[in-house]
Amino acid sequence: PLSRKIGQKKQRLAESEQQQSPKETPPSTLGLQRSIYFSNPEDRPARLGPEFFDQPAVTLARAFLGQVLVRRLADGTELRGRIVETEAYLGPEDEAAHSRGGRQTPRNRGMFMKPGTLYVYIIYGMYFCLNISSQGAGACVLLRALEPLEGLETMRQLRNSLRKSTVSRSLKDRELCSGPSKLCQALAIDKSFDQRDLAQDEAMWLEHGPLESNSPAVVAAARIGIGHAGEWTQKPLRFYVQGSPWVSVVDRVAEQMLSASTNGL
């Protein structure tokens, strides 16, 4: 049974590699590439370039909200999701960051690379989390939730195939991308994306969201899952679109504070 299990695992790994290897991406024509790299109002939205990522972690975490993450699979399928929830990790001084105290290891190297560099790490031995390096050494932004826009059935398949439950009930739309590791499953993002450049990569990029989703009301709340980081545990470094049903965890108290401040109380 064990060897069979390993065999299945290897097969899954091979499948995901085949699906995600950059080499497998059909050599795009110059025209296609140009339309990705250069703005074309008639065609597709502009891809966000290196300058976008070159801002401090908190600013970038807020700026991500409303933008659209695009994942292009090996077969050309494009998956799209609007970013609705992020967390900022500030670098050496941030006790909750992997870069706390200036720790730099092979794993977290992406955090110290230029803004826009991806930092993908494995959590709990079975899940991935996707971060984007920001301005500031060791600072980055964690993507926590997306509103799925395009390719929902593919996302559902990717999420289902990675779950072990034999009774794989169909997942609701809200369950596709409402968590840092869920969105990695739904967009087929794994360790192979670590240290790649979101401003340059052919398999994944960021597009400017529509104007209406450009400056949503934003809730600032405590970050999730960082138990023992002292004062840093409570700092409002998690940001999400107020009222969005696609967010992973809603913080009622933080929202009350937001509405109180908007009402001038």
Next chain:
DNA sequence: GACCCGATTGTCT
């Protein structure tokens, strides 16, 4: 090496 823990998720109560 040995040991411990985790920026999570799904399932069960």
Next chain:
DNA sequence: GACAATCGGGTCA
């Protein structure tokens, strides 16, 4: 709301 799953990587010897 509690808890198991599962293993890479950090830390220390």
